[in-house]
Amino acid sequence: MLNRRTFIKTAAAVGLSSIVPVFQPLRVAASDVNSNASVIQSSDSIKGGTQSLMAIEQWENLMDDLDCIELATWYTLLTSVAGNRTGVGGESLSFYAHCPFCPSSDSLYMRDDSYHCCNCQSHGSAIDFFMKAEKCSCATAIDGLRSMLDSGKLRGRVPEWQRYRRILAETRRFYSEVLCHRMEGVVAKRWLSEQGIGVDTIERFGLGYAPLDSDELLLDHLLDQGYSPHAIEASGATFRNTRGRMKDSCEGMIIPVVDHEGHEYGFCTNRNMVDSDPSAADHWVQHTSSFSERRLRRLIVPAPIWPQDLNKFEEIVITRTAWEVVALHSIGIENAVYIVQDWHRPNPYAMRTAFALAQTLIFPCRVEGDTSREIEAIMEQVGSDYRRVKLLSLPVGRWLTELLQRQGPEAVRAAIRAATPLSQALSS
Structure with missing residues (x-):
């Protein structure tokens, strides 16, 4: 029987694409590409450069916008x-x-x-x-x-998208105001300061705060702004509980998910952040809207701008949470991004974006225990581009923020510099 370790070593020996079909060069999904679209098909792993990448995204945006x-x-x-x-x-x-x-x-x-x-x-x-x-x-x-x-x-479908984006933009503005200018946000703002997160970082990422003691604070505000209950719920800003009552979707610290034009697609939230360990992955909840699906599935935080960000970095770190991106950027490590859709699941669209941003991707990986599951998840993501991947071994816990909190910024930088090629891990 092919166990995980044997699987990984075999993959290194004979090549990933020889084992399972999922390990193929990153391509646009067949359902998104017509046989006549030669300029789009030529973008295998962004080999076609900026022009091909922008052609793909133009195609995807149009697919989302048309009815x-x-x-x-x-x-x-x-x-x-x-x-x-x-x-x-x-x-x-x-x-x-x-x-x-x-x-x-x-x-x-x-x-x-x-x-x-x-x-x-x-x-x-x-x-x-x-x-x-x-x-x-x-x-x-x-x-x-x-x-x-x-x-x-x-x-x-553009008018519908625009209506929901306006609601999410107002949601972002409202929660930012709560954090920065209202009494309800004082504790959260103080906590951010203790973590080394200054005003510049708060403004750059549009951080906000949703008080835990109010289930309808945002809902009441959006209704006062003239938005209908149906549109508010459809945007994802609120939801209905089991009793059919509308409640605010976000609680606690908030990191907006936006594209390069500043359009909101949802929020990453953590209701336990101020009172407990913010680096625990299960504390973060992602609320993303289902509109404009093709744009959403390729989003990373922060969103790059083409063509100027093509090959912007030699290496980028793929973090596990959006909060890690905020924390790393606050200490001057800007080559860190968060994939909005879980990178443990195959997502060639986000990988396409990441590989266009840098030549090499660095994935954090814990040192202790069996790492084969993590390595397998990474290989499922990157396919035949696994030679462009490095592993960042974390000596403390499972999160970069834990390393930052316990050993400081230089320890994080040293860990990034010490990242080793994935191909080396496969053959060892």
Whole structure:
């Protein structure tokens, strides 16, 4: 039987891609790339450089922004409601329509993000639909559809995204005000100061605080700002408990999750931070909205800006929590990032972003005990790029913040400098 240690040593000997399909070069998901999109397909592990990377992200953003049902109404008639499903803002409808690509009627099944004809088997995204309807190339379709969105000919899902972003932006501003300027945030602000987190770092990351003794403080504020209960809940700023009562989603210390344009996608929160060990991973809760999924899945904190941040660092440290990024940046270690979606699960989109930012990724790894699970999780993430990965052995605990608290900034810098290649660990 192939146990973990044998698996790892075999992988080092014969190559990862020889063992399981998941260990392949990082690529854009097949569902996101059309066969005509040669400029996008050429981006294998960012080998195509800045132009290819930006082309991928342009494609993904457009996929998120378009509404396939709205686009189809330019070419065919919707004939009946096929059903409903849970969407970002609640339930969204799907439809049947006449297929413009074959003689069959009522065979085209439409959702907001895809279409499929049961007769001619034509299927794909809104971009695929436009390419087939207009008989044009992928590049022409991307330019044409983006122009239609920008001009208002198509609304897409953009107005919905913008509404939720405004709510999350106000949520961020409100909690920042609580931390910096209200009595409820005095204890949290004092605690941050004790951790060496100054005003500049607080402002840079937009840190905030949600008082633990109020379940509806934010909700009341957003209602006063004129937002509807439905929109507030759909944005993720609040949720309904088992009794159906709306409550604020965030508690305790707050680190916003934002993209390079400052758009909020959610928050990392820790309700125990001020009173207990802030480095414990199970204390952190991530509240991220489901809108604009393709943008969210590639996010890292802090978010890079292309093209100027391409290959910005020789090495970057992949932290386990957003708080570690804040703590490291506060002591001048800026080559540290947090992957918004758990890096223990395969996420080629975030890895694509990270590898575009630096030549080498450094993953913290505990010294004591069996490390094979951690190494296996890292290999599942990086695939054939494992030779561009180093392991940072933590002599104290499992978190960089623990090392920082107990031994100081220089110990953290020394541990980063001493990181060893993953390939060396595989062969030892």
